[in-house]
Amino acid sequence: MGKFDVSALRYLESEHFRVLMALEMGMKNHEVVPLPLISSIAGLHRGATFRVLGDLLKNRLGSYERGRRYDGYRLTIRGYDYLSLRALRAREVVGSVGNQIGVGKESDIYIAGDSDKNDVVLKFHRLGRTSFRKIKEKRDYHKKRHYCSWLYLSRIAALKEFSFLEALYKRNFPVPKPIDACRHVVVMGLVDGLTLCHVDSLPNVGEMYDKLMALIVRLARYGVIHSDFNEFNIIVTHEGEPIMIDFPQMVSIDHENAEFYFNRDVQCVRDVFKRKFDFDCDEFPKFEEIERKHNLDVEVSASGFTKQMQLDLNQAYDKGQFEAHIEEGSSETDEEDEEEESDGDYDPEELEAIQEEAEEQKDALKQENRFTNWIESAQTRLNELATAEKLDDDECPQLISMDDEQQKKYEAAIKETEQKLKELGVSDGEADDNGLEDHEDVTSANGEKYRKKKDDSRGKVTQARSIYSTGSTIAPAEIKKRLLTEKNKSKKEKLKVKGKQCAVQRGRRQNRDLLKEYEGWDF
Numbered sequence: 001m002g003k004f005d006v007s008a009l010r011y012l013e014s015e016h017f018r019v020l021m022a023l024e025m026g027m028k029n030h031e032v033v034p035l036p037l038i039s040s041i042a043g044l045h046r047g048a049t050f051r052v053l054g055d056l057l058k059n060r061l062g063s064y065e066r067g068r069r070y071d072g073y074r075l076t077i078r079g080y081d082y083l084s085l086r087a088l089r090a091r092e093v094v095g096s097v098g099n100q101i102g103v104g105k106e107s108d109i110y111i112a113g114d115s116d117k118n119d120v121v122l123k124f125h126r127l128g129r130t131s132f133r134k135i136k137e138k139r140d141y142h143k144k145r146h147y148c149s150w151l152y153l154s155r156i157a158a159l160k161e162f163s164f165l166e167a168l169y170k171r172n173f174p175v176p177k178p179i180d181a182c183r184h185v186v187v188m189g190l191v192d193g194l195t196l197c198h199v200d201s202l203p204n205v206g207e208m209y210d211k212l213m214a215l216i217v218r219l220a221r222y223g224v225i226h227s228d229f230n231e232f233n234i235i236v237t238h239e240g241e242p243i244m245i246d247f248p249q250m251v252s253i254d255h256e257n258a259e260f261y262f263n264r265d266v267q268c269v270r271d272v273f274k275r276k277f278d279f280d281c282d283e284f285p286k287f288e289e290i291e292r293k294h295n296l297d298v299e300v301s302a303s304g305f306t307k308q309m310q311l312d313l314n315q316a317y318d319k320g321q322f323e324a325h326i327e328e329g330s331s332e333t334d335e336e337d338e339e340e341e342s343d344g345d346y347d348p349e350e351l352e353a354i355q356e357e358a359e360e361q362k363d364a365l366k367q368e369n370r371f372t373n374w375i376e377s378a379q380t381r382l383n384e385l386a387t388a389e390k391l392d393d394d395e396c397p398q399l400i401s402m403d404d405e406q407q408k409k410y411e412a413a414i415k416e417t418e419q420k421l422k423e424l425g426v427s428d429g430e431a432d433d434n435g436l437e438d439h440e441d442v443t444s445a446n447g448e449k450y451r452k453k454k455d456d457s458r459g460k461v462t463q464a465r466s467i468y469s470t471g472s473t474i475a476p477a478e479i480k481k482r483l484l485t486e487k488n489k490s491k492k493e494k495l496k497v498k499g500k501q502c503a504v505q506r507g508r509r510q511n512r513d514l515l516k517e518y519e520g521w522d523f
């Protein structure tokens with residue numbers, strides 16, 4: 001549960017970010033990006049690019065790899081994080097970055113502060129975290145297709161989450177406040193509370209059950225289904241209000257499996273309440289009773305999150321491993337397109353015109369032209385981004401890490417929140433690893449019995465309170481455990497130096513060809 005190390009950010013200059021951006025663009029259609037390509041996109045001399053890449057590698061923002069046919073550079077997750085943070089800083093959305101407060105299957109959550117030192121949450125989407133190295137090499141200069149990269153998947157997951165957050169927040173749904181999204185990062189308001197999975201007792205269980213069921217129904221009336229409505233994605237605030245988080249898997253109520261997802265969400269809530277609070281209720285919403293009243297799903301797809309993105313993202317989620325998602329997907333849609341086209345009846349003249357046009361297009365798309373066009377558009381895009389993200393602006397403010405003095409300032413606030421929690425009877429079940437020994441049965445003012453943590457919590461921080469705290473909506477021990485599992489996993493799958501054997505074989509082949517060429521020559 002470490003702090004996000006942003007210290008290297010202040011030593012990086014605009015040319016470092018220029019090269020990082022060039023690497024990012026190159027990775028749209030290359031598994032590893034060769035040096036000449038990076039230097040042409042960045043518009044820097046090859047020697048300078050090489051020097052800058054050296055700095056980036058030292059800071060683990062990029063890595064050098066040997067590919068099947070050529071060697072090149074790859075953008076690391078850290079490099080992508082730095083690019084986003086630099087842009088968010090330039091937009092004055094984020095001013096400081098603090099501790100990690102959450103870790104999910106597909107994301108890392110950090111607490112941060114905006115320029116006015118208000119708490120915000122940074123959600124870094126990490127789709128493909130388990131399979132970065134399995135992504136197949138695929139070069140594609142067609143705009144229609146997307147390279148199956150973790151960069152692309154993480155970016156569209158963030159875009160989807162932000163679009164839904166915005167749409168739901170506007171309609172007064174209980175969700176965190178959407179602030180901004182950049183690349184794979186979503187910036188949102190901090191929810192001060194505990195995730196339902198860490199709540200052992202509630203003052204009024206039935207009321208909470210009703211609120212959650214009403215939320216599922218209200219979402220469906222607006223045309224969407226959460227599809228991951230579980231105890232890990234509901235935060236209970238200190239006022240006892242449930243707040244929904246985590247939307248990348250949300251689907252429209254018109255989805256072919258909508259009924260299944262709806263019932264799963266409902267069943268999830270019922271199971272949690274039965275297991276945790278021994279609360280069983282026969283009344284629960286049914287899919288057939290839902291009457292759609294709004295078109296939130298349509299609105300979100302109109303906000304930039306396209307159908308193709310939806311398709312790609314769903315395939316990635318379905319595969320679970322978030323591997324190459326595009327080959328099957330695109331071929332499916334291509335086949336559909338072809339079928340549609342072959343259905344039409346063309347007259348011979350029209351057919352001839354179409355064929356001529358196709359020939360012209362073929363010529364225009366000759367490898368060489370395509371490549372030049374692609375480089376030109378990448379250069380233009382990079383320059384646009386550089387201006388938008390104030391890359392050449394030396395005045396652009398820096399990101400800071402939290403210091404101890406500021407942390408002390410907020411400790412009082414944390415204690416105050418803990419006190420409130422105790423008063424409300426919302427207790428954190430994860431703080432004690434051994435079980436419930438440090439809990440006691442208490443009867444509330446209205447006569448209802450609930451479990452409450454004993455008073456010997458000795459100032460343990462159990463919830464996210466500020467960017468300066470070590471707190472989290474899930475217990476620090478839990479985050480540590482999850483991070484350790486991640487680490488162990490990556491240890492087991494030991495990194496092989498990818499392409500080393502290919503590079504050796506490539507060298508041998510070149511030597512053999514050279515010898516063949518000069519056969520018979522006498523030196």
Ligand SMILES: Nc1ncnc2c1ncn2[C@@H]1O[C@H](COP(=O)(O)OP(=O)(O)OP(=O)(O)O)[C@@H](O)[C@H]1O
Nearest residue numbers: 102104105106107109121176189190191246473474
């Ligand atoms: N706005 C927020 N305020 C406070 N805590 C948050 C916020 N967003 C996320 N968290 C914390 O981070 C954890 C993980 O967040 P989230 O569920 O969005 O990630 P995820 O990768 O989608 O997780 P998973 O898919 O494993 O459920 C949450 O359980 C919660 O503790």
